[in-house]
Amino acid sequence: xxxTDLDISGPKVTQEKKQESFLTKExxxxxxxxxxKEKETIYRQLNxxxxxxxxxxASFEILFQQLKRKKTREKxxxxxxxIVKGKSLSESLAQFxxxxxYEVFSLKxxxxxxxxxxxxxxxxxxxxNQIAQRRQIVSALSYPILITLTSFGxxxxxxxxxxxxxxxxxxxxxxxxxxxxxxxxxxxRGFRSNALLLFSSVGIVLFSIYxxxxxxxxxxxxxxIWLRVPLWGEIYRQIYLAxxxxxxxLLILSAVPMVxxxxxVRKMIGFLHIEVVLDQIKTDLVQGKTIxxxxxxxxxxxxxxxxxxxxxxxxxxxxxxxxxxxxxxxNSVKHKTALMATFLEPFMIIFLGLxxxxxxxxxxxxxxxxxxxxxxxx
Numbered sequence: 001x002x003x004t005d006l007d008i009s010g011p012k013v014t015q016e017k018k019q020e021s022f023l024t025k026e027x028x029x030x031x032x033x034x035x036x037k038e039k040e041t042i043y044r045q046l047n048x049x050x051x052x053x054x055x056x057x058a059s060f061e062i063l064f065q066q067l068k069r070k071k072t073r074e075k076x077x078x079x080x081x082x083i084v085k086g087k088s089l090s091e092s093l094a095q096f097x098x099x100x101x102y103e104v105f106s107l108k109x110x111x112x113x114x115x116x117x118x119x120x121x122x123x124x125x126x127x128x129n130q131i132a133q134r135r136q137i138v139s140a141l142s143y144p145i146l147i148t149l150t151s152f153g154x155x156x157x158x159x160x161x162x163x164x165x166x167x168x169x170x171x172x173x174x175x176x177x178x179x180x181x182x183x184x185x186x187x188x189r190g191f192r193s194n195a196l197l198l199f200s201s202v203g204i205v206l207f208s209i210y211x212x213x214x215x216x217x218x219x220x221x222x223x224x225i226w227l228r229v230p231l232w233g234e235i236y237r238q239i240y241l242a243x244x245x246x247x248x249x250l251l252i253l254s255a256v257p258m259v260x261x262x263x264x265v266r267k268m269i270g271f272l273h274i275e276v277v278l279d280q281i282k283t284d285l286v287q288g289k290t291i292x293x294x295x296x297x298x299x300x301x302x303x304x305x306x307x308x309x310x311x312x313x314x315x316x317x318x319x320x321x322x323x324x325x326x327x328x329x330x331n332s333v334k335h336k337t338a339l340m341a342t343f344l345e346p347f348m349i350i351f352l353g354l355x356x357x358x359x360x361x362x363x364x365x366x367x368x369x370x371x372x373x374x375x376x377x378x
Contacts, residue, residue, distance in 0.1 A: 034072050034098040036134075040127040041066060042076075047120035056083060089116075101264050102126075102251065109254060126250065133243055136333050141232075143341050147348035151355065158359050160195075163188040166363045177366050184362040219272045227273070231340045235333055240271040241305070242329035245322045252319035258285060273300050291318065304328070 034042075045066055049059040060080040064073050075096060082092035090107040093099040103123060110119030167185050170177060177185070191198070212218040227233045247268050251261040259282055266278045277298045284294035292310040295301050305325055312321030 034075060036127045036130050038067060038069070038072050039103075040124055040131065043120045043123040043127065047117055047124060050117045050120065056089065100268060102247070102268055105251075105256065105264070106254060122250075126246075129246060130243070133239060133330070136330075136337060137236075137239055139337055144344050144348065147344070147352065151348070151352045154352065155355055155359070158356070159188045159191050163359070163363065164192070170366055175366065175369075178362075178369070180358075181362045181366055184359055216272065223271065223273050231336075231343065235336050235340065237300070238329045238333050238336070240269065240274060241301075242326050242333060244269050244271070244274055245305070245326035245329060249319045249322035249326060252322060258291065277301075 042063060045063055046059055049062060050056075054062070057080065060076060060083075063076060067073050067076070075098060079089075079092045079096065082095065083089060088108075088111050090104050090111055093107065094104045106119050106123060107116070110116035163185060167188070170181075170185075209222075226236045229236075244265065247265045248261065251264060252258070256264070262278050262282045262285075266275050269275060269278075277300055280298070281294040284297075285291065291313050292306065295309055296306045308321045308325055309318065312318040
């Protein structure tokens with residue numbers, strides 16, 4: 001198979017620059033690493049510069065001016081230093097954990113076949129897809145989280161400021177309060193007296209989640225919970241299936257042996273439920289089973305995937321069929337994300353309205369009763 005026949009891009013992502021909102025912009029949680037957005041820029045610029053006939057050393061000098069982060073520039077300077085010593089680009093990048101085996105292997109193929117610019121182009125598209133898939137997750141979660149935080153802020157303001165003001169008024173009149181009002185005031189007192197404990201508990205939980213993020217048992221439990229959340233669970237699964245199929249298609253079309261492909265995808269996927277399954281699939285393939293037989297045993301892969309894998313294996317177009325699956329899952333995620341947002345928007349607004357409404361009714365009900373008794377007395 002020729003490198004020119006490869007399609008490492010997966011689902012196509014438009015090249016047009018779009019204005020990013022705060023909720024969809026790329027967020028880098030690990031600023032000491034080279035981010036996917038920076039890698040997209042690096043490979044895009046290297047592709048343009050190499051096609052223009054600029055040598056690799058001059059290309060890196062230009063890249064230093066393009067990149068904003070000092071840490072990234074320093075790492076690329078170390079890469080360039082290795083190249084100056086006589087090493088290839090793939091060998092130089094392999095010395096840094098920021099660059100994945102997939103990048104190194106793809107660049108090695110490009111160097112050996114003299115098609116390095118094509119690999120730069122494909123890697124650019126690959127990281128565009130990775131960024132787009134992450135933004136789908138942010139897009140799916142952003143609105144529910146925003147509404148939840150708004151609700152929490154509104155209710156907290158009423159609990160800590162509005163309800164105590166009404167409570168003082170009620171104490172002055174020393175009147176018997178309705179059961180609903182007593183309940184709301186009691187809850188407000190409980191929250192205010194235990195505020196430090198509540199916020200400390202939330203902080204401890206968040207810190208524990210961050211500290212345990214790499215623990216295998218915790219990762220498995222977290223994924224297990226996410227997969228069973230109504231509406232979100234299927235979206236969550238398909239996001240990682242799209243990433244898995246995209247990576248599988250890229251490597252198969254790059255003529256990487258299947259066992260090696262599974263090993264590399266396992267390092268790239270970031271989804272433990274699939275990582276564990278890939279170990280079992282690799283064992284089955286080594287024992288002589290077909291790819292379809294190895295995949296169909298595992299529930300994480302749906303019937304659509306198994307059917308297309310079987311067809312792809314029969315016609316010897318497995319890489320192309322994996323990329324088709326990736327595109328299908330990506331489109332499905334977009335559709336289901338839009339549906340979820342459409343469903344959750346009125347539900348969350350109604351919920352917030354009910355909570356605020358109950359609190360307001362509880363606070364104003366004694367006022368109405370007091371006003372009625374005063375009118376009756378007159």
